[in-house]
Amino acid sequence: MNGFVVGLLHPLALPAHVLALLALGLLIGQQMAGRRIVPLAAFVVGVSAGLTAIASGVGQTSAADVLLAVAFANGALVAMARPLPTLACALLAAITGVTLGLDSPPEAISIAVATAMLLGTGLGASLALAAIVAGTSYIASVGDWNWCRIGARILGSWIAASAVLVLALRFARGQLF
């Protein structure tokens, strides 16, 4: 597999990244129709910034922990299903994007392969998020599918619960921050 494809699949191979993308996608998808583009754009900008920082040589950070903390917040907000101000949603999206980017260092020796992996990661994460938002938005728009909207809230509570358990375990093992 070439570097680009590995990068493309990277956000879907790490459970923590899947959790974060799912929580954010559900949260953005729950918002009103006109308020989804700004958070989506904020995520793309954020993930690009995080990946650029990695490419510029930023070393190991606590991005994984922050990513889980944001996944917890996003999951809890999905469970509550309250409309958010666009700016707040965009801020959460940007933090998710930056931390996801920073938590995706490429494991490659060649600069060309590493660059391809980073580009793939950015595209893969953005496409995955867009797909989740599109699915959630569709569910939210179908009047008869109330059980699906409730299902999304239950999923949000599961994500929040999983994320906070992981953070507690990391804290107990002295691995947090």
Next chain:
Amino acid sequence: MDQTARLRSALSLLMDRWRAVTAAAASILLFAVPALAHTGSSTGGFVGGFAHPLFGPDHVVAMVAVGLWGAFLGAPAIWLLPILFPLVMAFGGVIGIVGVPLPGVETAIAVSAVVLGSMVALAARPPLWIAALLVGAFAIFHGHAHGTELPPGADIVAYSVGFVVATGLLHLTGVAVGLLARWRAGRIAVRTAGGAIALAGVAFLSGLG
């Protein structure tokens, strides 16, 4: 002849659905592979976390009782309780993981089966906040017990996801069975199931279970 055709059509539909279910199960297992690959431990990944709640009968019956009661109470309890429980259970898990002691955890878990099962058996309909408070209080004990039992060296993200998903699916199983309460015979069946859960709780309390 028409009947045969209809029977064939129904069988074909059933086979299609079975294939879809099999494909979905295979996808879940495939999804678990990278998680296991990250850990290098067969007990620490998604499958280990998923299996953990299913091997505690006291936990299983109480989780099913939460779903049964939610369905019995109707909206909004039917969805509020399964949303509330994992969040509060995670809080209990956190205090268990960081080592905060909680007295009588095992007893409280057995009592949760007795109380929640009895609520279903007696068709109790308290105000929503009381039901939420009761379920939330028991969730802390369930979470604490699981938090202290989490294995060292596990891929903690995949493990926690598996663990929470299994617990949530037990609730949804209870909700699905509880929906039978829409019909008279189903209502009797659901209340009987509640009674059986309460009796199981008594058995756990007395050390027979």
